[in-house]
Amino acid sequence: MFINAVSKPQQAGNNLLLDGNVQFVVFMAAGLLTPVLIWLGLGNDPGSQFLVNTLYPLGAATVITWYALSRLREYAKARALSYVFPVNFLAFGGALGVIAVLRLNYSIPLFASGAMATVIVSYVVTAYNRRLRRPHFIVAGGRSNEVRSEGQYLPAPTLKELEALVEAGRLNGAIVADLHHDHPDEWERLFAKAALAGVPVYHYRQVAEMQTGQVKITHLSENDLGSLIPNVPYMATKRLIDIVGSLVLLPILAAPFLVIALLIRIDSPGNPFFVQERVGFRGNTFKMLKFRTMRQGGAAGDEDAQRNHAMTKSDDDRITRLGRFLRKTRIDELPQIFNILRGEMSWIGPRPEALSLSKWYEAELPFYSYRHIVRPGITGWAQVTQGHVTDVADVNAKLRFDFYYVKNISLWLDFLIVLKTFRVILTGSGAK
Numbered sequence: 001m002f003i004n005a006v007s008k009p010q011q012a013g014n015n016l017l018l019d020g021n022v023q024f025v026v027f028m029a030a031g032l033l034t035p036v037l038i039w040l041g042l043g044n045d046p047g048s049q050f051l052v053n054t055l056y057p058l059g060a061a062t063v064i065t066w067y068a069l070s071r072l073r074e075y076a077k078a079r080a081l082s083y084v085f086p087v088n089f090l091a092f093g094g095a096l097g098v099i100a101v102l103r104l105n106y107s108i109p110l111f112a113s114g115a116m117a118t119v120i121v122s123y124v125v126t127a128y129n130r131r132l133r134r135p136h137f138i139v140a141g142g143r144s145n146e147v148r149s150e151g152q153y154l155p156a157p158t159l160k161e162l163e164a165l166v167e168a169g170r171l172n173g174a175i176v177a178d179l180h181h182d183h184p185d186e187w188e189r190l191f192a193k194a195a196l197a198g199v200p201v202y203h204y205r206q207v208a209e210m211q212t213g214q215v216k217i218t219h220l221s222e223n224d225l226g227s228l229i230p231n232v233p234y235m236a237t238k239r240l241i242d243i244v245g246s247l248v249l250l251p252i253l254a255a256p257f258l259v260i261a262l263l264i265r266i267d268s269p270g271n272p273f274f275v276q277e278r279v280g281f282r283g284n285t286f287k288m289l290k291f292r293t294m295r296q297g298g299a300a301g302d303e304d305a306q307r308n309h310a311m312t313k314s315d316d317d318r319i320t321r322l323g324r325f326l327r328k329t330r331i332d333e334l335p336q337i338f339n340i341l342r343g344e345m346s347w348i349g350p351r352p353e354a355l356s357l358s359k360w361y362e363a364e365l366p367f368y369s370y371r372h373i374v375r376p377g378i379t380g381w382a383q384v385t386q387g388h389v390t391d392v393a394d395v396n397a398k399l400r401f402d403f404y405y406v407k408n409i410s411l412w413l414d415f416l417i418v419l420k421t422f423r424v425i426l427t428g429s430g431a432k
Contacts (some may be wrong), residue, residue, distance in 0.1 A: 143182025
């Protein structure tokens, strides 16, 4: 019987560590209880201001860590375990920064013990969430075959067996189906019954997007993207973050910019900066600034020659020795901080394409221009997921990544992209 076959996933689904409230309690116990027990075990005063000054920033950092990791798991291609340490590092590093600014007297050993306990719990809880995910049963019919049967995504049992699980309250998982397909009435009733019983019933497209990190392009409609206008409240907040971040980083980057510009002039003759017309926010063109990484040379006047000149190929012989390093580390993109301040770009968003390439893609790919609904970015979802592409077939896939970003744009998706960007910089993947 299929009921016996799903007994293990059902037991996993009942595991307390899958409950968000339980996870919160575990995190707080690790971050706060550990240092408190150490303090009291040494016979110290429980009401000491020294202890209080340590616990407040510890508690704040622990909450931020718990919340950030729980939100990151919602997005496709989020390799949760690889982000545990960076999230903890940022949270507890920020707490230490606040302590330094406020000049609080605190205990370094107690702070370190709470931070270490939280890191350990983060890894344990994240590993359990990966291993004990609730099963998703895929109902055949329509386009539900686009959901890959892997991991916790399983083919659904027969109608009778699935109905028995729902009625017995034993389906601690989810049902995935093409809800636009004309299913038999018995299945339609089961979907309704499952939803009333508290069992999540997902349209196949939601799950397929979670697996791939792409929005499948069929036709431009609110059914694909939720809304043709992305997250409006966050867009205003995102612009504020862009401005503040740029103003903070610009004084820090000024001296390195001068050094890099000088090294580029020594490495090859010509202007150390490269300016190119790109298509950006709402389809407007702008002059994008980069460090020059190629030998200078003009393009021929005809359209095909300009398009070929704008493409960067693998092992392009125009790239200089220093330029290859700048591209691999993405340092060549940093001068775009000035484009961000001018409102032409954002730190995160779809990459702006050269004008000649953009015209070509728009002629070949339907809805290509919709990616301009948000500001282009120095880094983006397609860049950290797919890498650098220029061929039309690859750009079509890149467009699906861009649409996924537009549909799901949020602070947490941007945070995930930042973490992925650091990994890309360290590995040099996707560079040309």
